[in-house]
Amino acid sequence: MREFLVQITTTVPEGTSQDEVGRRRAAEAVRAAELAADGHLARLWRPVGELRSIGVWRAADEEELHEKVLGTLPLRPWMSLTVTPLEPHPNDPGDRSGSTV
Template sequence: MEFLVNIKLRWSENMDPDFKNKIIKEERAHAAELIKQGHLVRMWRVPCRFENWGIWRAKDATELHDIITGLPANPWMHDVTVHPLAKHAVDPTPYNA
């Protein structure tokens, strides 16, 4: 099953820069694993904001919840919006989820 996910981050105001960099490195390494596992399909940054949109794959909403809440930056995700996606008859891309 595919999901369109919007994640907005809000870092702590007085966050130690070294700790923030550690979380960012952990997040990127974790994302690389999720890509290998087929869960993270595409990711776009929203320019000038700590926000992204992504296409995620999971067997169901519960698995997606576990994946998203397991992200290293999850404590700083102040707004996550999830849209389940369904196949459309005129989608030009082969559907393999």
């Protein structure tokens, strides 16, 4: 699987009821847990004081990421996304494979 850095900003449409927002947020938490269990969601952060998320997501390719992963999030219709494909860096201290490029 490839890795992608995904920045997500969620904007609730004006006039949306708090019940609808709550329902979608609860469903979002469940779906995120499922995607993490399936290996698609590796890490997720929220910058301090901001209403956006930054995460490392995994998928076979960008098409799968959009259609079968991010597209299944209950809040997706309210999201704007910035997706950056990632590749391993030879000096990554987290890479324990022992390979040198």
